[in-house]
Amino acid sequence: MRLRGIRRSKNVEVRGSGGGRRRASGGRAGGMGVVGLLIVLAIGYFTGIDVSSLLQGGNAPLTQQSQQSSAADDKATQFSAQVLSTTEDVWAKIFAEQLGREYVPPKLVVFKGVTQSPCGGASGATGPFYCPADSKAYLDTSFFVMLDQRMGAGGDFAAAYVIAHEVAHHVQNQLGILPKVNAARQQASQTEANALTVRLELMADCLSGIWAANVQSLMERGDLQEALNAARKIGDDHLQRQAGRVPQPHTFTHGTSEQRARWFARGWETGQVGQCDTFAAARL
Structure with missing residues (x-):
């Protein structure tokens, strides 16, 4: 993605890492192998529970954050701020042209390690998430590394x-969709709530495709396939298999790999918010 010359969003909040210390990294986390790590990450991904304490273990050594790590974090923060600025430009345009409304961008909290939000604890174990209570998205810079090295x-x-x-x-x-779905989920059974969440997440994938279609001038060869591959790698069925489980559709909260890639592609191909209405779709 070509970001040279792209402005950095001012809606980025950078938080420290709690004294500038972090757990030593390596091939194992808190004594767990790769399979164990995937299982713990899957727990956090499927339930939204902060599992960072499980990753750290009781006697995990601490080391002073290295200059190399700091440089990587700074680079990830700059990248995030530039990407966020592209979303601001795209959605301001789409809100005006397709919805006749003014877009108010969110804040992006970039942190290292663990931080807090009105929606609960945030960490690399829980993964990036959006908290409607404060209209902020939360992102641990280490998630990019995990996305690459652990999730392929x-x-x-x-x-x-x-x-x-x-x-x-x-x-x-x-647009008022999120609060309506949250209210419906509170009145539904767990299986029904999960099904509503899947539709919400697939709609977000479709909207992400719309964003991608509007930043084509910044894209390089292979970028579209990177996004589609990421959508597939974080499908519920794929993650459950990676965690050594047989996929259980009634527990899905984000959609299958095929669904996530297909709805992203739908947003990319149509560019229309109205085409992303997963709640009106007979087939996901």
Whole structure:
């Protein structure tokens, strides 16, 4: 993704890492192997529970944050601020042209390690998320590394897609969709609530596709495939298989790999918000 010359959004809040210290990284996390790590990450992904304490373990060593790590975090923060600015430009245009409304952008909280939000704890274990209570998206810079090394969804445009997806939840919130779905989920059974969440997430994927279609001038060869690959790698069925489980559709909260890629492609191909109405779709 070509971001040279792209402005940095002013709607970025950078938070420290709690004394500038972090757990030492390596091939294992808190004594867990890769399979164990995937299982724990899946728990956080499926339930929204902060599992950072499980990753850290009781006696995990601490080391002073290295200059190399700081430089990587700074680079990730700059990248996030530039991607966020593209979402601001795209959605301001789309709100005006397609919805006849003014777009109010969200804040993006970029942090390292663990931080707090009105929606609960935020960490690399819970993954990026949007909190409607404060209209902020939360992103641990280490998630980009995990997306690449642990999930097989590398590439700058894959990372940009993740940011665009969280911004899409803000779009849903501003359009009044998110509060309606949240209210419906509170009155539904767990299985029904999960089904509503899947539709919400697939709509966000479609809206992310609309964003991508509007930044084609910044894209490089292979960028679209990076985004589609990332959508597939974070499908519920794929993640459950990676965690050693048989996929259980009634527990899905984000949609299958095929669904996520297909709805992203729908937004990319149509560019129309009205085409992203997953709640009116007979087939997901």
